[in-house]
Amino acid sequence: xxxxxxxxxxxxxxxxxxxxxxxxxxxxxxxxxxxxxxxxxxxxxxxxxxxxxxxxxxxxxxxxxxxxxxxxxxxxxxxxxxxxxxxxxxxxxxxxxxxxxxxxxxxxxxxxxxxxxxxxxxxxxxxxxxxxxxxxxxxxxxxxxxxxxxxxxxxxxxxxxxxxxxxxxxxxxxxxxxxxxxxxxxxxxxxxxxxxxxxxxxxxxxxxxxxxxxxxxxxxxxxxxxxxxxxxxxxxxxxxxxxxxxxxxxxxxxxxxxxxxxxxxxxxxxxxxxxxxxxxxxxxxxxxxxxxxxxxxxxxxxxxxxxxxxxxxxxxxxxxxxxxxxxxxxxxxxxxxxxxxxxxxxxxxxxxxxxxxxxxxxxxxxxxxxxxxxxxxxxxxxxxxxxxxxxxxxxxxxxxxxxxxxxxxxxxxxxxxxxxxxxxxxxxxxxxxxxxxxxxxxxxxxxxxxxxxxxxxxxxxx
Amino acid sequence: xxxxxxxxxxxxxxxxxxxxxxxxxxxxxxxxxxxxxxxxxxxxxxxxxxxxxxxxxxxxxxxxxxxxxxxxxxxxxxxxxxxxxxxxxxxxxxxxxxxxxxxxxxxxxxxxxxxxxxxxxxxxxxxxxxxxxxxxxxxxxxxxxxxxxxxxxxxxxxxxxxxxxxxxxxxxxxxxxxxxxxxxxxxxxxxxxxxxxxxxxxxxxxxxxxxxxxxxxxxxxxxxxxxxxxxxxxxxxxxxxxxxxxxxxxxxxxxxxxxxxxxxxxxxxxxxxxxxxxxxxxxxxxxxxxxxxxxxxxxxxxxxxxxxxxxxxxxxxxxxxxxxxxxxxxxxxxxxxxxxxxxxxxxxxxxxxxxxxxxxxxxxxxxxxxxxxxxxxxxxxxxxxxxxxxx
Numbered sequence: 123x124x125x126x127x128x129x130x131x132x133x134x135x136x137x138x139x140x141x142x143x144x145x146x147x148x149x150x151x152x153x154x155x156x157x158x159x160x161x162x163x164x165x166x167x168x169x170x171x172x173x174x175x176x177x178x179x180x181x182x183x184x185x186x187x188x189x190x191x192x193x194x195x196x197x198x199x200x201x202x203x204x205x206x207x208x209x210x211x212x213x214x215x216x217x218x219x220x221x222x223x224x225x226x227x228x229x230x231x232x233x234x235x236x237x238x239x240x241x242x243x244x245x246x247x248x249x250x251x252x253x254x255x256x257x258x259x260x261x262x263x264x265x266x267x268x269x270x271x272x273x274x275x276x277x278x279x280x281x282x283x284x285x286x287x288x289x290x291x292x293x294x295x296x297x298x299x300x301x302x303x304x305x306x307x308x309x310x311x312x313x314x315x316x317x318x319x320x321x322x323x324x325x326x327x328x329x330x331x332x333x334x335x336x337x338x339x340x341x342x343x344x345x346x347x348x349x350x351x352x353x354x355x356x357x358x359x360x361x362x363x364x365x366x367x368x369x370x371x372x373x374x375x376x377x378x379x380x381x382x383x384x385x386x387x388x389x390x391x392x393x394x395x396x397x398x399x400x401x402x403x404x405x406x407x408x409x410x411x412x413x414x415x416x417x418x419x420x421x422x423x424x425x426x427x428x429x430x431x432x433x434x435x436x437x438x439x440x441x442x443x444x445x446x447x448x449x450x451x452x453x454x455x456x457x458x459x460x461x462x463x464x465x466x467x468x469x470x471x472x473x474x475x476x477x478x479x480x481x482x483x484x485x486x487x488x489x490x491x492x493x494x495x496x497x498x499x500x501x502x503x504x505x506x507x508x509x510x511x512x513x514x515x516x517x518x519x520x521x522x523x524x525x526x527x528x529x530x531x532x533x534x535x536x537x538x539x540x541x542x543x544x545x546x547x548x549x550x551x552x553x554x555x556x557x558x559x560x561x562x563x564x565x566x567x568x569x570x571x572x573x574x575x576x577x578x579x580x581x582x583x584x
Numbered sequence: 585x586x587x588x589x590x591x592x593x594x595x596x597x598x599x600x601x602x603x604x605x606x607x608x609x610x611x612x613x614x615x616x617x618x619x620x621x622x623x624x625x626x627x628x629x630x631x632x633x634x635x636x637x638x639x640x641x642x643x644x645x646x647x648x649x650x651x652x653x654x655x656x657x658x659x660x661x662x663x664x665x666x667x668x669x670x671x672x673x674x675x676x677x678x679x680x681x682x683x684x685x686x687x688x689x690x691x692x693x694x695x696x697x698x699x700x701x702x703x704x705x706x707x708x709x710x711x712x713x714x715x716x717x718x719x720x721x722x723x724x725x726x727x728x729x730x731x732x733x734x735x736x737x738x739x740x741x742x743x744x745x746x747x748x749x750x751x752x753x754x755x756x757x758x759x760x761x762x763x764x765x766x767x768x769x770x771x772x773x774x775x776x777x778x779x780x781x782x783x784x785x786x787x788x789x790x791x792x793x794x795x796x797x798x799x800x801x802x803x804x805x806x807x808x809x810x811x812x813x814x815x816x817x818x819x820x821x822x823x824x825x826x827x828x829x830x831x832x833x834x835x836x837x838x839x840x841x842x843x844x845x846x847x848x849x850x851x852x853x854x855x856x857x858x859x860x861x862x863x864x865x866x867x868x869x870x871x872x873x874x875x876x877x878x879x880x881x882x883x884x885x886x887x888x889x890x891x892x893x894x895x896x897x898x899x900x901x902x903x904x905x906x907x908x909x910x911x912x913x914x915x916x917x918x919x920x921x922x923x924x925x926x927x928x929x930x931x932x933x934x935x936x937x938x939x940x941x942x943x944x945x946x947x948x949x950x951x952x953x954x955x956x957x958x959x960x961x962x963x964x965x966x967x968x969x970x971x972x973x974x975x
Contacts, residue, residue, distance in 0.1 A: 137825055144829075152841055200769040224772045302773040305765060392966035394918055396925055397958035400941055404948035411949075515836070516922060520945075530833065531926065534840035542837045549830035557827065 130558050141550040142323070145543045146316050150193060152539055155213055157184045159332045173259060174244035184211030188318045192310040195317065201304035202227040214263040221265040227299035228292075235289035242286055254283040261286075323547070329540040333533075338540045341529065342548070348421065349514055349525035355441065356449040361499070364453050365492070368460030372495075373487045375465060384461070390454035396516040399447040403520055406443065416443055421523060444521045448513060456499060464495040497564065504560025595967035599910075602964060605709060606716035610634075613664035613706035616651050620659035630662070652690060664703065665691050668710035668935040672701035678950040696952035698943055704952055707935040708960060714936045715964065718851050718920035719913045725855025726912060730862025731898075731905075737819035737863065738870030738901075739893045743812045750807040754798030762793020819867065823860040831857045835919075839929035850929045854916050865908055869901040907971060914968025921961050937961050 149156075161183050184190050192208045203223055210216045215236075222232045242251070243258035254277050264270050274290045277283040322329070328338035367387075371380045406415045422440040424433045467473065468491060476486045515527035522528070526545065533541035605612060616629035627644055629651065635641030648654050666672065672693075674686045681696040695704040736745075766789035776782050801807050835853055842849055873879060874897060882892045924930040924938030937957035944953035 133824065140825060141829065144834075148837060148841065153843055198764060198768060200772065299773065303769050305769060388969070389966065392914075392969050393962055394921065394958070394965060396922060397941065397954075397961060400945060401954055401958065404944065404951070404954055408948045411951075515832070516925070519926065530836060534836050535928065537840065542840070546830060546833050546837055549833045553827075553830050 127562055130561060134554050134558065137554050138547075138551060141547060142320060143316075145546055146319060148546075149319075149539055149543055152537070154537060156539070157187060157189050157211060160187060160330075177244055181211050188315055191318065192314045193316065194314055195310055195312070197308050197310065199306055199308070200302045201306040202229060202298070202301040203306075204229045204233075205306075205308045205310075214265070218261075218263060218265040218270075221267060222270065222293060224302065225267040225299075226293050227301045231289065231292040235286070235293050238285040238289040242282060248282070250280060251282050253278050254280070254286075258283070258286065323544075328544045331533075331541055332538045333536050338544050341541065342526065342544060345524060345526045345529040348523055349518070349527065352441065352444060352448065352514060352517075352523065352525060356445050356452070359445065359449045360453045360456055364457040364460060365499075368457040369464055369487045369492060369495075371457070371461045372464035372468060372491070373483055375468070380461075383457075387454045387458050390450055391458065393451075395447050395451050396520065398450075399443075399517055399520045402443050402447065416440075444517050444523060447520075448517050452513075459497075460495060460499065463497060464491050467491045467495045470494075500560050500563050503563065504556045591970055595970040598963060598967040599913075599971070602712055602716055603720075606713040609709050609713045612662055613666060613668065613703070613709040614662045615665060615667040615670045617656070617659035617661045617665075620651070620654075621657040622648070622654060624657070661691070664694070664705045664709065666693070666703035666706040668702070668706045669933065670702065670706070672697065672703070674701065676701035678947055678953075680950075681952050695956050696950065698940075698950070698953060699947065702935075704940065704956060707940055708937065708956060710935045711937040711940065711957065712960070714847060714924075714930070714934060715917045715920060715961075717847060718854065719917040719964075719968075721851040722855035722858065722916040723909050723913050725852060726858040726862050727905075727909060729856065729859035731866060731902075733819050733822070733859070734863030734866030735870060735893065735898055735901075737816045738867035739874055739897055740813075740815050740889075741871075741874075742814045742816045744889065745813040745815055746810055747813070748802070748808050749811050750801035750804065751798055752811070752813055753807060754801045755794040758797025759790040759794040761797070762789035762791075765789060765793070816867075819863060823864055826857075826860045829857070832919075835923075836926075836928065839923065842929075845929050845931050847930060847934070850920065850923060854919055858912055858916070861912065862905065862909065866901055866905055869904060870897055873897050873900055909972075910968045911972030914965040914972070917964050917968070918961070921957075 157180060161180065181190075190209050190211055192205075197205070203220065207216060207219060210219060219232060219236060222235070223229050226232065239258050239261050242254060243262055245251075247255065257273055257277055261270060261273055264273060270290075271294070274287060277287060279287075326339065328342075330337055331341055367383060371383050374380055405411055405413055407417065408414065417440055422436040424436055428436075464487070472490065473486060476490055481489075513527075514523075514525055515531055517523070518525045518527035519531055529541065530545050532538070533545070610630055610633070611618060614630050616633070618628065618630055620627050620629060629644075629648070632641055632644060636643065651659075672687075675693060675697050677699060679685050679693060679697045679701070681692075681694060683696075685692050685697075687693065693701075693703050693705065695708065697703055698707075763786050766786050770776075770785060770789070771782060774785075776785065835857065838853055839845065839850065879892060879897060882896055883889070887896075920930070921936065921938035921941070924934070924936040925942050927939070927942060930936060930939070937960055940953050940957040944950055947953070
């Protein structure tokens with residue numbers, strides 16, 4: 123038992139490590155420029171008017187944020203690509219250099235070309251360069267070798283653009299493509315983006331939201347309160363209703379109550395909650411059909427100095443529909459599973475013994491059967507933590523509640539990666555912790571479960 | 585029992601009907617006639633469209649842009665003579681199925697219209713196609729991943745696959761290195777861009793690297809000892825790692841990253857995220873089957889173990905697996921509706937059950953836009969769950 127718990131606890135960091143790699147990977151492949159979104163708006167505006175100044179401030183920002191470091195502890199690549207490409211801050215320039223190097227294999231020549239183009243693009247703004255400077259600025263971001271060749275050819279034959287042309291012909295002439303065939307492994311050590319990112323996350327600094335530049339932790343904290351409130355009430359409701367329903371349906375198997383509740387629960391389980399939620403919001407919160415029973419959106423405002431009764435009334439009327447929509451699928455799920463396992467338990471010999479002893483049916487059900495039949499409840503408990511976020515994405519969207527689900531949606535649609543990634547990490551942590559807790563609780567309620575052997579793993583995870 | 589069988593039959597027919605509607609969607613709802621005679625020439629506009637897409641047929645000339653304005657000698661129209669995206673501005677602004685409609689000679693909008701007069705019935709039929717595509721497609725992908733992994737884990741366990749150590753290490757290390765070399769050096773060197781060529785190169789590099797390393801390592805005496813491949817442990821650990829991934833949250837994050845939403849990606853992601861349940865079920869099933877007497881008999885008779893797996897064990901496990909995976913079908917259809925309801929992942933111009941539901945939120949009076957897609961969705965989920973419950 124203890125050794126099993128320890129082993130599971132050892133898995134937890136491994137899972138989280140993989141999850142962190144996944145999140146970091148997501149961050150890395152995300153389109154868009156992370157540095158640009160962190161620059162003050164005043165700086166971004168200089169991008170077209172003073173490109174050289176913008177470039178300098180961009181580089182400073184990239185260095186301050188650690189975006190000029192290697193991505194990971196090591197890199198695997200072909201020998202043609204240099205190990206210093208990560209120092210180029212802007213993703214578009216990096217792509218351009220990468221594409222040129224891959225097509226020629228000659229990094230030193232590409233480097234010379236890059237320096238010449240930069241010299242032209244961000245050098246003195248002179249009359250002579252009126253044609254060539256814009257071309258050079260475009261060249262910095264152009265990653266298609268053919269288009270680069272065309273653009274270089276279109277440069278005027280003057281003093282200013284001569285170095286660029288010469289460097290480019292070097293790139294194309296000194297073809298060393300065979301270097302692509304050599305593999306190269308490079309070790310970067312702890313000075314890398316992943317390491318820094320992980321350390322920041324571990325120390326509790328999740329960065330700032332791209333959308334409004336507020337700290338991620340405070341945004342999530344605010345949203346979490348509502349989600350916990352919503353889901354806490356829903357879970358409470360689920361257990362309060364489904365325990366008696368499931369147990370009595372099993373205890374009075376074949377009765378009318380059993381037949382009706384079984385059918386009803388099956389249908390409830392299949393009804394998509396977001397459909398019901400849509401219908402409910404359409405009918406009961408808008409005046410469209412004259413059934414405007416509930417306030418429409420949000421959690422409601424409580425006026426200052428209101429009595430607790432008024433506060434409860436306002437909150438209650440706002441929470442009633444979302445909690446119902448959130449609770450009914452799990453309610454149906456738990457009741458059905460509880461009924462099934464309780465029916466199985468009722469066939470056991472100990473129930474007959476209890477009945478012979480003269481115990482009443484409700485005594486048997488509540489005192490003896492419930493404990494043995496409570497596995498579905500524990501399974502749900504394990505799934506509860508991830509459901510906190512996942513299940514409420516839709517409900518919070520539909521009822522427009524400012525919880526974590528809504529936050530995830532707006533962040534994902536607005537590409538607000540710091541928030542999305544923190545939520546994914548948090549959810550992964552909660553999922554892993556929930557599953558671990560469920561497994562352990564499983565063993566405590568049923569001492570017969572020998573954790574650690576392969577067969578029990580499948581039983582409890584199924 | 586009899587009642588149950590009847591319900592199963594209903595559920596099965598529901599799914600079959602859905603599949604049929606999805607396959608023949610273009611012939612059921614279309615704003616082109618099935619057969620029409622124009623100026624003495626007989627045309628098959630719907631069928632011809634397929635021919636044009638496949639490059640088998642030329643455009644009819646003269647080209648007909650809008651069939652409803654063409655004078656035809658006679659024409660056979662589909663049951664719903666409207667297309668999913670097609671607007672009918674005369675009947676715009678949410679016409680109720682029972683209300684007044686200004687359709688002239690054409691059929692009524694049986695299930696009403698939306699703001700731009702788009703036919704809801706045509707949208708539902710188009711949505712059926714997408715739901716079926718996502719449902720069956722993602723189940724197929726999860727089966728493709730889950731059956732080999734779960735099958736090997738369950739049938740061979742930790743001790744069933746035995747070979748010298750150099751065999752396992754050679755293939756694992758050599759294969760990985762081969763694929764890495766292909767992707768880092770060979771693909772940019774040969775400037776490969778087509779998916780087929782890249783996949784082919786990766787596979788051949790895997791085979792070459794694995795074989796090379798295996799032969800090299802076989803000279804090391806320490807690696808000659810025969811060991812078992814811990815298939816079961818590896819697969820179980822993979823499942824455990826996957827189970828810890830918050831699927832829905834990750835799905836939203838992944839789909840929002842992708843610049844161009846497409847149904848294929850949604851199908852792929854849902855399928856990949858669902859393989860653990862398939863693998864787990866098949867593993868448990870094969871654990872049971874492999875201890876049955878007939879497998880023992882086959883083994884004693886000297887039938888090779890891979891042959892036992894494919895010819896004797898797997899066929900018996902696939903039936904129950906397919907029944908259980910109809911659960912997954914319902915789940916995937918629901919997830920697709922969920923995503924298109926949120927408006928992520930599915931292209932914005934596709935009409936789906938979820939997107940109709942979302943539209944209904946902007947205009948609550950249009951009950952027909954909320955009720956009908958929801959009924960279809962519920963029916964599908966219930967049918968899938970009924971079949972998945974299994975006797």
